[in-house]
Amino acid sequence: MAHLYRVLAGNLDLAIVLTKREVVGRYRGSFMGLLWSFLYPLLMLAVYTFVFSVVFQARWPSGQGTRIEFALVLFTGLMVFSVFSECVNRSPGLVLNNVNYVKKVVFPLEILPVVSMLSALFHLAVTMLVWFGFHLVYFGLPPVTAVLFPLVVLPLVLFTLGISWLLASLGVYLRDVGQVVGVGTTVLLFMSPIFYSIESLPEAYRPLLRANPLTIVIEQARDVLIWGRWIDFGEWSVMLALSAAFAYLGYAWFQATRKGFADVL
Incomplete structure (x- = not known):
């Protein structure tokens, strides 16, 4: 972990530059440019509101029971999940798509997942602005x-970084990892309490859902953003410790296997 800290501290400027390039490059050539990073979550929120409040007439059982509230609760869960899915889905190709960094120059490959995470957090911040505006219009101040x-x-950030380091390494040696990860994140989307609440499940299935590490983050995000509840710091501390341990293991795996990247690529 001390090595990781030195790498991140010593290459912070490089990580920021690469993050800016990645964010701008995603919309390069489009007419709207970076404005798409704001318009996309706004359009998706409008779609969710229409589909679930008008078509399905859905209600969230633990809230006020309004259709607009259901859309906001759903959007909060998706907002958290998108950070995880964006980083994890890209992880198997991080090293594969940067072969020049592996072969031609001395480059801190371990910051590639960090750059991916910073990009995801940038989009989360933009999405939060949309969320805040929606909440302000319909419910007032959060x-x-x-x-x-x-x-x-x-x-969630630490846990996702651990998975990203692990998958970035495995993606070099096992090219099928990207396909498996795509299916896995889709399954995890529906196995997380995003479109439904834990209370809506039969009691026998609730422990299975709670075993999903994203469940705690999604539930606590709704608690602090919507319901006005404080964090359960006992549960949060356990999750933080486990996530930090997983980040350490993922980073250690990446460092142990990176010696063979050049030979494979």
């Missing part, structure tokens, strides 16, 4: 507990 949202996301 609860004061919303300031705890960065703390809620911290375990």
Whole structure:
């Protein structure tokens, strides 16, 4: 972990430059440019509101029971899940898509997942602006507990980085990893309490859902952003410790296997 800290601290400027290039490059050549990073979540929120509040007339059982509230609750869950899915889906190709960094120059490959995470957090921040505007229009100011949202996301960041380092390494040696990850994240989307609440499941299935590491983050994000509840710091501390351990293991695996990248590529 000390080595990881030195690498990140020593290459922070490089990580920021690469993140800016990645964010701008995603929309390069489009007429709207970076404005798409704001318009996309706005359009998706409008679609979710129409589909679930008008077509399905869905309600969230633990809230006020309004259709607009259901759309906001759903959007909150998707907002958290998108950070995880964006990084994980890209992880198997991070090293494969940067072969020049492996072969031709001395480059800190371990910061590639960090760059991917910073890009995902940038889009999360933009999405939060859309969320805040929607909440302000329909429900007024969010609860004061919303300031705890960065703390809620911290375990998710560490956990996702651990998976990203692991998959970035495996993607070099096993080219099928990208296909498996795509299916896995789709399954995880429906096995997380995004489109439904835990209370809506039979009691026998709830432990299975709670075993999903994303469940705690999604539930606590809704608690602080919507319901005005404080973080369960006991549960949060356990999640943070486990996520930090997983990040360490993923980074250690990446460092142990990177010696063979050049030979394989």
